Amino acid sequence: MHKLIVPASPMPDSDGSVLTVTPASAGWSYVGFEVFRLKPDQVLSRTTGANEVCLVLLSGSANIQSSKENWSDIGQRMSVFEKIPPYSIYIPSQDTFQVTALTELELAVCSAPGGAKREARLIPPNQVGAELRGSGSTERLVHNILPESEAAESLLVVEVFTPEGHWSSYPPHKHDRDALPDESLLEETYYYRIQPEQGFAIQRVYTDDLSLNETLTVQDGEAVMVPKGYHPVSAPPGYEVYYLNVMAGPVRAWKFQNDPAHDWLMNWKS
Numbered sequence: 001m002h003k004l005i006v007p008a009s010p011m012p013d014s015d016g017s018v019l020t021v022t023p024a025s026a027g028w029s030y031v032g033f034e035v036f037r038l039k040p041d042q043v044l045s046r047t048t049g050a051n052e053v054c055l056v057l058l059s060g061s062a063n064i065q066s067s068k069e070n071w072s073d074i075g076q077r078m079s080v081f082e083k084i085p086p087y088s089i090y091i092p093s094q095d096t097f098q099v100t101a102l103t104e105l106e107l108a109v110c111s112a113p114g115g116a117k118r119e120a121r122l123i124p125p126n127q128v129g130a131e132l133r134g135s136g137s138t139e140r141l142v143h144n145i146l147p148e149s150e151a152a153e154s155l156l157v158v159e160v161f162t163p164e165g166h167w168s169s170y171p172p173h174k175h176d177r178d179a180l181p182d183e184s185l186l187e188e189t190y191y192y193r194i195q196p197e198q199g200f201a202i203q204r205v206y207t208d209d210l211s212l213n214e215t216l217t218v219q220d221g222e223a224v225m226v227p228k229g230y231h232p233v234s235a236p237p238g239y240e241v242y243y244l245n246v247m248a249g250p251v252r253a254w255k256f257q258n259d260p261a262h263d264w265l266m267n268w269k270s
Contacts, residue, residue, distance in 0.1 A: 203218055
């Protein structure tokens with residue numbers, strides 16, 4: 001198993017956790033990410049501490065409470081591959097949340113430093129921006145769950161559906177320098193689901209000087225950590241690829257640079 005790939009546990013732990021990335025385990029400073037698979041009526045309770053959190057209901061439905069708010073029976077898709085936007089909840093720092101699964105539930109807990117106090121809020125599907133990016137074999141569907149235009153301190157959260165035989169996060173781009181307005185420094189995780197599940201995705205992570213230059217074969221339910229460098233993704237023929245991206249850094253801005261060798265692809269229409 002490559003050090004950039006985080007595998008899922010074959011069985012959930014007592015809290016339902018199957019995959020965990022912390023700043024300490026990743027060797028970075030901002031992004032935390034965890035996936036829970038809960039049985040009906042199973043309860044997950046957590047405090048946020050110094051972090052803000054975005055709870056993304058990947059599949060299934062639940063009741064969710066913060067210290068001040070309550071949302072009942074949220075969640076509508078039973079698989080990410082229904083390709084409808086998810087329900088999500090933003091929880092600020094110094095707060096709590098409790099999730100009670102109503103069905104089998106796959107829940108992503110995305111976290112990053114919280115800073116100033118904000119209010120917990122529901123992010124319903126009709127507030128998630130949907131767009132097609134790219135064209136031809138680079139076209140993919142994007143759901144902007146917690147984009148730069150929506151209130152948060154550090155977190156950026158987006159999900160992407162890459163059709164079979166297509167590429168995404170493409171042309172290869174990076175965001176690993178604190179050099180605004182041209183580029184922002186953002187750590188990033190990719191959490192993958194593959195359909196059919198025996199398939200795989202290919203992700204390359206590389207820097208200009210090739211001091212980091214890895215080509216990864218990623219299985220269903222695994223995550224990839226992108227600490228720096230370019231990071232394109234390929235979906236093999238016959239397999240649809242979904243991933244949930246979590247990004248955070250010292251400034252909440254998504255400003256990237258394409259690999260100069262491949263920037264000409266921005267004008268490619270095939």
